[in-house]
Structures are given as C-alpha cells and as structure tokens.
Amino acid sequence: MAISDYLHTALCCLVPEATPSSVSIWIDACCIDQSNKSEVAMQVQLMGTIYIRAAFVMVWLGSDSLANDLIANLHTVEEVMRNVMLAKGSLTPERLKAPPFPERYHSVWVTLISLLFSRWFRRLWVVQEALLAKKLEIICGRCSIAWDDLYSLVDAELQAMADSETLRDRMDQQGCAHLSLTDVTTSMGEITFYRGQVARKGPFLDNIISFLEVVRGKEVLKPIDKVHSILALITDEARKSLTVDYTLEDKYWVPYLQLAGFLVNQNRCLQLLSAAQSVVRPEELPSWCPNWNSVMPVSHILAAVRPRGWDGDQAKFGYAAGISTTTSLQQTLCLKTSTQLKVSGFRIDWVKDFVYLADQVHRGRCELAMSDNAFRKKWLLQNEACFERTKQLVEDPRIALQTHVRNLTMNYWDMEFDLLAPISTDHWPIVLQAYSDLVNILRHFVYGTEFEDSDSSVRFRALGVINSSAAMNGAARPYFFTQNGRIGRGPVGIQPNDMICVLYSAPAPFVLRYDGESDVATLIGDAYLDGCMDYDTMPTQGRGPEETFTIG
Numbered sequence: 001m002a003i004s005d006y007l008h009t010a011l012c013c014l015v016p017e018a019t020p021s022s023v024s025i026w027i028d029a030c031c032i033d034q035s036n037k038s039e040v041a042m043q044v045q046l047m048g049t050i051y052i053r054a055a056f057v058m059v060w061l062g063s064d065s066l067a068n069d070l071i072a073n074l075h076t077v078e079e080v081m082r083n084v085m086l087a088k089g090s091l092t093p094e095r096l097k098a099p100p101f102p103e104r105y106h107s108v109w110v111t112l113i114s115l116l117f118s119r120w121f122r123r124l125w126v127v128q129e130a131l132l133a134k135k136l137e138i139i140c141g142r143c144s145i146a147w148d149d150l151y152s153l154v155d156a157e158l159q160a161m162a163d164s165e166t167l168r169d170r171m172d173q174q175g176c177a178h179l180s181l182t183d184v185t186t187s188m189g190e191i192t193f194y195r196g197q198v199a200r201k202g203p204f205l206d207n208i209i210s211f212l213e214v215v216r217g218k219e220v221l222k223p224i225d226k227v228h229s230i231l232a233l234i235t236d237e238a239r240k241s242l243t244v245d246y247t248l249e250d251k252y253w254v255p256y257l258q259l260a261g262f263l264v265n266q267n268r269c270l271q272l273l274s275a276a277q278s279v280v281r282p283e284e285l286p287s288w289c290p291n292w293n294s295v296m297p298v299s300h301i302l303a304a305v306r307p308r309g310w311d312g313d314q315a316k317f318g319y320a321a322g323i324s325t326t327t328s329l330q331q332t333l334c335l336k337t338s339t340q341l342k343v344s345g346f347r348i349d350w351v352k353d354f355v356y357l358a359d360q361v362h363r364g365r366c367e368l369a370m371s372d373n374a375f376r377k378k379w380l381l382q383n384e385a386c387f388e389r390t391k392q393l394v395e396d397p398r399i400a401l402q403t404h405v406r407n408l409t410m411n412y413w414d415m416e417f418d419l420l421a422p423i424s425t426d427h428w429p430i431v432l433q434a435y436s437d438l439v440n441i442l443r444h445f446v447y448g449t450e451f452e453d454s455d456s457s458v459r460f461r462a463l464g465v466i467n468s469s470a471a472m473n474g475a476a477r478p479y480f481f482t483q484n485g486r487i488g489r490g491p492v493g494i495q496p497n498d499m500i501c502v503l504y505s506a507p508a509p510f511v512l513r514y515d516g517e518s519d520v521a522t523l524i525g526d527a528y529l530d531g532c533m534d535y536d537t538m539p540t541q542g543r544g545p546e547e548t549f550t551i552g
Contacts, residue, residue, distance in 0.1 A: 001030060010060045013142050026050055037246035044225075045244055048132060048203065048232020057133035059126070059147075060140075061118045066174070067141025069111045074143065076108045084149045093157040109162040110170055112153060115140060116184045117174045124218035125229045130191050131198045132232060151192045154185050190214050198233075205233050209263065209271050212292055223252035223293040227259055238262050252293065253285045260289040261335055270322075270333065270343075270506040274302065277491055277525040286339045287523040288551045297492040298476045302410065302508035302526050319422075319507040319533040326536055331504040332548055340520065341551045345503035347544040348532055351494050351511065354480035357382045357471075377446045379471060380439065383408070386479045386487075393485055402428065403530065405435045407479065407487050409469040410528040422533075434462035438471065477528075484542040486532065491525025500529055501549065508533065512549065520552040 003011075007029055032043045051057060061067075070077055083100055084091060095101075102108055115138060120126055130136055136147035159167070159181050171177055176184070194214075197205065205211050211233065212226075220226055224246065231239055241262035242255050263269045276287060278294035285291055302319060322329065322345060332344040358379045387404045394400035411422045413431065423431055437459065444451035454460065477489040482500065491511055499512045499521070509529045512521040532538050 003030065006062075009063050013060075013063060013139065026054070041244045041246050044228050045231055045239075048128065051129050051132040051232070052203065054133065056135035056137060057129055059120060059130070059136065059138045061115065061120055061138060063141045066111075066114050066118075067143065069107075069114065070140055070143040073108045073111050076102060076106070077112070077143065077145075080108060080112070080153075081145055081149050084152050087152065089152065091152045091156045093160065096153070096156045096158070096161060104161050105163045106161075107166075109158065110166050112150070113159055113162055113167060113184070114170050114174065115145070115150065116154070116188060117171060117176045117179075119219070121184075121187045122219050124215055124220045124226065127191060127194075127215055127218065128230055128232050131194050132203060133195075136195075147192075147195075151188055154188050159185055203232055204235050207271075208234055208238070208259075209269060209275055212290070213275055213296075216290075216292055217295045220293075222246075222249055224249050224255060226252075226292040227255040234259075237266070251284070253282050253289075253291065256292055257285065257289050257338070261338065264333060264335055264341065270503060273343075273503070273506065273510060273523060274508065274526045276523055277493075286341070286552050288341045298525070302528060320535055321509050321529070321533050321538070322502045322504045322506040322535060324535040329504040329535070333505070336550055339552060342548055343503050343551065344546065344548045345501050345506075346546050347499050347501045347542075348509060348538070349482040349484045349486055349500040349529065349542045351490065351496055351498040351500065352481045352483045353496055354478040354490060354494055355382050355386055356478050357386070358475045373446055375475075376442045379475065380442055380446060382479070383439070389481060390487060393481075393487065401432065403487070405431060405470075407489060407528070407530045408435070408474070409466060410474060410477070410489050411530075411533065412469045412474075414465060430458065430462045431466065433459060434466040435470070437463045438466050442471075480527075482529075482542075486529060488527055488529040490527045493524055494527075498524060500527060502532070502535070502538075503549070512551065520550050523551050 007027070028047075033039050080101060087095065097104060118140075130147070138145045138147060138150060167181070168177075171179065171184075194205065194211065208230075211230070215230070216226075220229065227242065228244060231242075231244070238259065242258050244255075248254050260272055263272055272290065273288055275290045275296070277296050277298065278291040279297050280294045281287075281291045330344065332342060334342050336342045358375050386408075387401075390404040390407070391397065391400045394403050406423060409423070409431070413421055413423045413427060437454070440449070440451050441463075443449045474489065476492055478492070478494055480488050480490045480494060482488065488500070488509075494511055495513065499514065500509050501512055502509050506526075508526045509532060511524040511527050513524055514521050
C-alpha cells in the first residue's frame, strides 16, 4: 500500500523498529477507503467502538518547525513535564511561577503553548477520538506529552508565562493570527471537560445540544460530518433517527433536521431554539433547526444564565420567562410536519426600533474587535444614545442607569464561582463602578481622556466581567425598544414589528416574524426583555392570550 510522506514520517516517529509485530495500529487513512462512500458511511459508525477499545490514542501534530523547537528545548520540556507529574493535579499559577519551573518568559513556554496552535485542535473529527480515548498522548516529532499533563499547564495559566509578543509572532507563523489566546486555550479545556464526563458516565453525553454548541465552530471538510463525527457520543435511539449516507453531501442539512426532530420528539427541548440562529442558513433548513455548519452571530445563549441561589430545581433553571413555580404551564411542543414546529405560549410585545452597539461581529471575533478604536468609538456613541433613550422611559436617573446597565449586560454576571447569574442587590455598587470604569477606559483609548486606574482586584475583576458581557460578547445583540415602552437585547436580524413571545418551558423570550398573511412564523432568535424574564413577576401590559405558534 502506498502511503503519504506525512504518514510515513508519523509512523517512523510513532512506531520504533523494536515494536512487536503483534501490536495493531488503526490509522484512518489506511483503514478506510475514502473514495467508497458506502464504506465511509459504515466505518464512521464503528469509529466510536474503535477508540473505546484502543489501549491508547496518539495525537500526531507533525514534525515541522514546532517539532524542531521541542527537540531544541527537549531537556527543559522533559523537566517541566516531570515536575507537572510530581505536582499530581495540584499545579497552580503561583506554583508554576516558582522553582523548579523555568523563569517567566523562558522560550520553553512559547514552545509548549504553540502545541495548541496546531490545526488538530480546530478539527471536529478528533473531538470524538479525544473524548473516548482511555489514554491520550500528544506527539510532535519524537516528543511525547500526556494530554492530562499538558492540560495541567494550560489550567495553571500557561499563557501568562510566555512573552506575549513572541507568542503573537509564533501565532502569525503558524497561521493562527485570526485566533485569540482564549480560543487557543479554551478548546483544550472543553475537550478535557467532556473527557471527564465520558470517563464518569460513559460515552453518551448528557446534553448533546450544549456539546454541539461547543464544537460548532470546529472544522470539517464535509458539512454533513458536523453530525456524523459525534455519532459515538449520542444514544442508540438518537443514532437510529439519523441516515448516515454520504451520497447526501449536497444536502448536508438532512441529518441536522433529523437530529433536531428527534430532540423535539424525545426530549421536548426548547434549548434547541436558543441555538437555532446562525450566520448563514440553507433555504431548505427551517428557522427552528440549528445550522451546525455555521457559527451563531451572538456569543452566548441566554439559556445559560441562572438565578442566584440556583439549587438544581428544574423550575428555577436559567431565566424563567416561560417557567413558573406557582402556576402549571402546559407546554405543547411537537412537529406539525417534518419542517414545522408547534409550540405553545403567548405574545408579550413587538419590536419598535433598535440600535446596534457596534459593528455586527460574530462569535469568536469580539475580543479582536474590541482592540480596534473604530469599534470602541461606535460602541461609546451608540451606548450613550441608548442610555438617553432609556432615560426617556425611566424618570428616576439612578433607576434609569441601573435599567440601562442591566439591559446592557442582559442581567448577566459571574463574579462568583464562574456561574452566570442575574445581578444581585449587593453587587449593584460593584456593577455600576465597573460600568463607569469601562466607559472611561474606552474614552481614554479613543479620545485620550484621563483614566484613573485602580489596584483593587475586585474592581479589576468586575471590569473584566462587564467588558465581556456588555462590550465584547454582547456587542452583536441589538439594543431594542418595544411598542409597550420596554427595552431589551435581541437576536441579530430583528426588524420593526417583529413579535416578542414567551414560550412555555423556555427560559428566555423569543422573537418571531410573520410575513404577509401567513400563519407560519420564522424564528429570529432568543432575546432579553427587561422586566419580563420571570413568569411569576412578569407585567401583564401587552400580554396576549395563550396560543399555539407554528414555526417553519
């Protein structure tokens, strides 16, 4: 069998000449005839079994300049990894900065972080392999590092040890200039999190929608593989709902719709609707079904926010726009046809007009956008315009400021335990100070005005939180005003006269659009509607009767 030079190099590094002939190695490039679509369809359904049964899985990152850097620093790399193993899971940022580890800005730190720039970490097919592997080794050239040891370094803030300018140059060299350091390190953390879940509970993931959201931006050669590449991680029942057929590559959205239909029928899962927005969408795919081949235009799902004091009670999960602790709300959620969804709820308002706080940047690009002065300037101007509009609706100036900041952040805060939660009464002084700091520091960058810095760790942490929720991650959501005098943050693409409705069992309201006389709505996306995120305290103004919406 003829093999590529790349595979030949990998085999020379992975399989020493002394390796016993009884050792079996499975390599997809050799074991699957990629030109035979029927064989590919059969083999992808077996890959989960292959990786579960493997003694260990080797991640080959290549033997290029990065491998040469590893070899040049081999003694130091081995010392670092030996000390990581001795730490036995107790490695902290403080411990990493002290002997016996190399000093900060030593070249070895850039070399180790550079492993994460490999395209392997951006590919979707490898996620299933990494999650199911009993033992996972990262191999670059002739250097081998255990996955768990490398993650221990990342978790101990490895990136803080490297010289940022050198690191950015390395990212440019490896074609990763479009990524942020957060992108690079988060991917490994996500895989490690799900590896732990699989190790504890078995291969079937608890929440497949949340997982698909995590891997949504990862790369595949064939869009149809956005679903096929995770077959080993979903239940047998879910797999049976899918048609694994590579002759349907031009209709890649078919398995997306099949999986979405299964989730609706079996789990009655409204989280699916929160994930439905995408930057691009094929005409054949209904608006309620996520296009897993396109990232979301907004950076976080409102369903992730939980009220402070959340204790696991399903009635209290997330916001509670369509959830009550006092009233029994009967949810109707089913497929009317293969492409139309029926769901019960009520309308609460209509969009009057809206403002985009900055250019529409989608998920993963906000961190880079906020380093641009044009982006900052537009955010400042639009933020001030929105605040002035809010003051016209709320007479008391201080309440108007709180209302504006609450809407700006979508009442999203995580000062404690990294748990997204509505702003509590005791946090308001911190939140308002953070908002003031954010505005002042942006003015400093844009206009050169004075900014009084603070050495308070709490204040610095709060500034980071509000920068994330109000400016970076929240920038894409339009700040809207309703016909009934409310304010909110909507999905990208809203228009005047779009309907805002509450769907029973959904944590956040949704925006629907009706065209002409049609009784079938298009789902635009989920929304934050200030004052209407809890069913039990929701005002009745503008509220319509209970009805069943048909969404196509």
